[in-house]
Amino acid sequence: MCNLKKNINQVIIILLSLGAFVMGTAEFVVSGILEIISSDLGISISIAGQLITVYSLSYAMGALVLVVLTAKFERKKILLYSIITFIIGNIVAFFSYDYFLLILSRVIKAISGGLYIVVATNYAAQIAITEKKGSAMATVITGFTVSLVLGVPIGTFLAAYLNWRYIFLIIAVFTVFLLLLLYKLLPSIKGKKPIPFKQQIQIIKDRRVIMGVITTIFWILGYTMVFAYISPLLSNGANFSIEMTSIALFVLGTFAFLGSRFGGYAVDKWGPNRTISISLLVHAISLFVLTVTQYSIIGVFITLAVWGGATWTTTSAKQFYLISLKPQSSETILSFNTALMNIGMMLGSALGGILIQHTNIINLTWIGGLFVILAFIFINYSFNLNKAKLRKVRI
Incomplete structure (x- = not known):
């Protein structure tokens, strides 16, 4: 029974890492397809680059402010809500035939992504055995780093053959399956009084x-x-x-x-x-x-x-x-x-x-x-x- 729980927790940590991977891909892939977005929306490269600016500012808000505001709430709910919000943000990006709608999608994805990364990293540490807590946290962060290795180049490559908006639809569909698995497997963890x-x-x-x-x-x-x-x-x-x-x-x-x-x-x-x-x-x-x-x-x-x-x-x-x-x-x-x-x-x-x-x-x-x-x-x-x-x- 103990081994079963240990194995399930290892699976959960891998799933949390996959969540970090899709969120990192959604953030960084814009750099690889910036010229395509610029041409498609009829805006300059400089204006298109502000999609990254807006994302970074919103991500900081999610990682700092939302983490504090939601600290007292049950962590499983917060994690799942952050994933649902991220999915919505990608769907909005898919329907973004207007620059300002695309900006809105970036804000939605970034705020939910910033909240997710902090909560997911803490989740991994709490469900791991004592001597593996650091390793569990590193696994989640590694998922984010791997998005640079695989997610961004694959997304950029796909943009040569598909409309760039489909990249975000693919991310949304993948994340839905991830959401269902985490809903089934995640244990409940109580919130704490924020500092x-x-x-x-x-x-x-x-x-x-x-x-x-x-x-x-x-x-x-x-x-x-x-x-x-x-x-x-x-x-x-x-x-x-x-x-x-x-x-x-x-x-x-x-x-x-x-x-x-x-x-x-x-x-x-x-x-x-x-x-x-x-x-x-x-x-x-x-x-x-x-x-x-x-x-x-x-x-x-x-x-x-x-x-x-x-x-x-x-x-x-x-x-x-x-x-x-x-x-x-x-x-x-x-x-x-x-x-x-x-x-x-x-x-x-x-x-x-x-x-x-x-x-x-x-x-x-x-x-x-x-x-x-x-x-x-x-x-x-x-x-x-x-x-x-x-x-x-x-x-």
Whole structure:
């Protein structure tokens, strides 16, 4: 009986990870089909890019505000309602023959997606055995990362042969089956009294944490500024077709996945300080190099591989570092980090859209690299503050 329950819980964790996968696909696939959406709706690339801006802002609201507002309610209901809302958002996207209706669909999907990821990750931790809680949480997050490896390139490839709206219909249908399985298998978990916002602010007032989360904003801003417009960038530089772009996104996503796994290994071997510093420098250098290599097919693939690996190595390493600063308040810190990560994505896509209206799209790469250098400066300031505090504790 005990083994049966354990096996069922493992299945549930995999299903929760699949939920993260479809939500990540719905979020990121727009980058691969941005030119198609722009042409179909008769809007500029810059305006189409704001679909990513709106999503990121709404996702931050879901991950931060809705999580607090729904904390006291039964978790199974909240999780299932978030999935239902996400399905509705994809159906709205399928019928979006107007830009503003498509914006509405992005808001619906993002708010429900932000809520889902936080609740699903916590669910996985609660149903897993004690020694596997960290692994269970990582499995759910991995589902989100795998959307970059499989979901986005597959969606981009399908857009070459189907109307782009069908991508969201396929996502909706897949998610319906996922909803039914989770409805049957999910155990009930009671809600908890939410931590007051003032108390949460007190937790992150530590200057080490502040510098750490500011790093998140600049790191993801530099990444998103380029990733949000990767499709027009590649078609402008190396004359990539939509099929070639989907292959390029597969390479980027594969190395992003490998980077996220390598980050954990590197932290154990070399520590978070060295891992984060080196990965940020490689990230910045990759973007500077992409300014030149974007005209070569081989150059693009090599640079994207290095860029994807370096970027997502930072993710797991920085989460470890932030938790180590305030281990007793890890959920609060990660919640803020997730929210600010999406604000950084919002700023990256918005600023990228403004830049390509007034300058050549090629300039996004080196400007993005400069923001990553700023992230490197801020995180090293945080490291120095932490070292100084540890010296005081020893004295």
